[in-house]
Amino acid sequence: MIPVLLIVIPLLSGLATFLIKQEKAAKTWSLFASLITLVISVIGIAVVKDKAALSANLEWLPMLGSSFAVTLDGMGQILCLLTAVAFPMIFGATWNATYKNAKNFHALMLLSQAGLMGVFLAYDALLFYFFWELALIPAYFLCSQWGGERRIAVTIKFFIYTFVGSLFMLIGIIYVYFHTPGQSFALEDFYKAAAALSAKEQNWLFWTFFVAFAVKMPIFPLHTWQPDTYEQSPTATTMVLSGVMVKMGLLGVIRWLAPVLPMATWQNGDTVGLLCVIGMIYASIIAMQQDDLKRLIAYSSIAHVGLMCLAIFVTSEKGMQGVMIQMFNHGINVIGLWIVVELIERQFKTRKISELGGLAQKSPALAILLVVVALANVALPLTNAFIGEFLLFTGVFTSTASKMGPVFTAVAALSIILSAVYTLNMIQRVFYGNTNQLTANAREIRTNEKLVLGILVVAILVIGVYPKPFLELSQGTVDAIMSKMINKHPI
């Protein structure tokens, strides 16, 4: 019942938001709805221990062997929690922003939340594909309607990019479907399909799935839509895209690719790993050159996601565990960074690093909060990202499946150093130094904005010191996935 509620509540409340006339009421209503979703997801994690209540299987298309099967497993719990946390944060942080047609904006935001929840919960391939595409449609309208100057061209590029990827995945899904015992779209039957697929088939199927997920994450060289889209989207939508939506790709690999085609995953692991590290270094170097805050964070995000993807493909338990916790951490950290960008842009109408400076003198609270979030972005000890990235690196380094483990580790570590360079440089140039004309009259951020950022900072520190509950949450999923992947190793 819980997973159905997690999808239905944002969906219905989103549709209802279209009908609300006043702007204020639409904002309050959507914040309220997202808080309800948050409460339900917390109940699903902390209170309900009964497995049956955490999954549902309703009849949908019995003729085709597809059903409305949703399950809240360990990975689902982490990602649903992230989604449920992200939306109230975003609504809270953008409370003072004004959007034309605010009701439509909030309605579409809630609809995209419903789509995301569906992706994270679906245990049926056709249903997964449905939600995968449906999460995209509201995002398309959000970016095209409320984005920057070049929004229309950029968004259609984003849309077509992801649509092509998705269609390749659809081919893969249908092909695997015809090889499942009894022709079914259910996840457990997909896990059995590998037996009926030859190594060659598995190999090309692997790429049909991977393209879809790689576009979404994004992995070099399929990342070119991402910086433009992040830059042109309204920041609230960028938060959804980079904080939550990239996790769709990671979840796709972990749930729908690695265990379904374990042989091919193992075979192509090093190729994908290579793409990941190239992307990490490449994105980090470009991030160093950026003057626009949004583009800087966009490229930084490519580097971080690349590391997570790398850790999945080296097939080690520690790495997988790291991915689970880092998916959540990266989500809240990057949302924190976007909130800061949003606050700066709203006040100064610019995102250019070169035009800002000395903000810390005028707005100390913002500076302190940003520094913590930024340090988490660099994965400093005591922050949440340290735990995640430490596990990721240990996983990659000690991997027995990949011979390239130490090389990957060395190159990937370089990108962490680079990330420290551009992040600290950004802090220094935006927040320290002397004020200029533009920033001389800067004012302190509002209470609600402080509150949202404050909660984020507390979460960052708490998870950084005490990550155990999270690790326990995902242990079950990690074990299940690893058993499916490692069995197929010819070692």
Add this chain to the structure above:
Amino acid sequence: MNAIVISAIWGVIMMFCGAFSKNNAAIRATAVLGIVLVFVVNLMELYGTKLFTINTTGMLAFDNFGLLFNAIAIGCTIAYFLLNGRDMEKVGLHYAEYYALIFFVLAGIFISSSFSSLLMLFLGIEIISIPLYILTGADKRNLKSNEASLKYFLMGSFSTGIMLMGICLIYGARGTFNIEQIALGTTTLTPMIGAGLLLLMFSLAFKVSAAPFHFWTPDVYDGAPTVFTSFMATIVKAGLFVAFIRLFEGAFDAMQPQWQTLMAIITAATLIIGNLTAVFQQSVKRMLAYSSIAQAGFMLFALVAMNGTGKEGLLYYTLAYSVPTIGIFAILVRMKDYTFEGFNGLAKHHPVLAAVTTIFLLSLAGIPATAGFMGKFYMLSAAIQNGHVMWLVIVGILCAAISVYYYFRVIQAMYFKDGDPQELETSGFHKGLLILMAAFVVLIGIFPQWLIQMLYNFF
């Protein structure tokens, strides 16, 4: 049989109606009454009640596939009549005759969906084509309409000639017109059967506007009065597809390995040419003409795959393609400016129309939760199940991605671009019907179950 007889009779009734009544509302009501009647009698036959027992000496065979298709075609025509009834008045003075011609076309479609002799195929296709030549030229004072009509007539008669030649060759080789007897024992391609098969394939490909026989389509669809374009591009095209698949499944199924590659090439060419050319159009009407070529490419998947999934899929696709296209044309026909710019800012002044158009376009693009997705899903499944044409599947999805570009251009114009929207008269009834159709598209997109159930029950 029920539907053929009633629709032919009602065509004659409509002609008399025009002679005796000048009241357009009465004519419209008679036509709607007639089409509903045809729907009912077709359903009766589907459930086993035959009103007429006519010995056709095995030239017509009424199976569930054909009857189910008829039901879909008639259902779409009902929606078409209700939406476009008033717009047909504006085409010319012969209001009742337009309805009469459409009823004759329907009779032709019903013959094409139930023939089992090549002669009946020829007859059915000619009964479809000749009224269409007239409807294309219905706007008599418009040069473009005249040009389209003449072009269509010349090209159409040429392809009919080719079809007759094909039929003759097949007859010469097998000594029969009956498609089941043609199929018996023909597993190898003799030169004569091969030549006949090719000629039949080309002429039917011409009729469904498959590339490289598509050149007439954009000009004819663009030149014809918009109300009739809507009818030609949807219901008629689907009818011809059913004839196509009936012929090739019935007569040439065993030889499929020999002609599959050629059919796949035609399909790929149709997809690529249709989609790429649609990208460069400035007029939404012309874009829809190319889009209809592109969508025909997807329907051709059923012919390439030639399996149960494909046949089921063709029925589903007919609905998933026709309903949105009729809906978009019903809005387009009331606009004065057919260019993409004409749609600028539509969302602000006609939010309901913009919203339903968006749903129709999303369906044509094949986005999940609309009927179009399930249609494409079926077609891709059919081809993947067949297994020999994976390259065509790849071409198909790349083309589907291209189609997003031009369908979304309309959405972009409506929602994201400012402009003075043109005046657009709509009535509450018109809007309500469009909303119903949009809801239907979403409903069978999310719950295709009842439709699929129906298909399974009758197969």
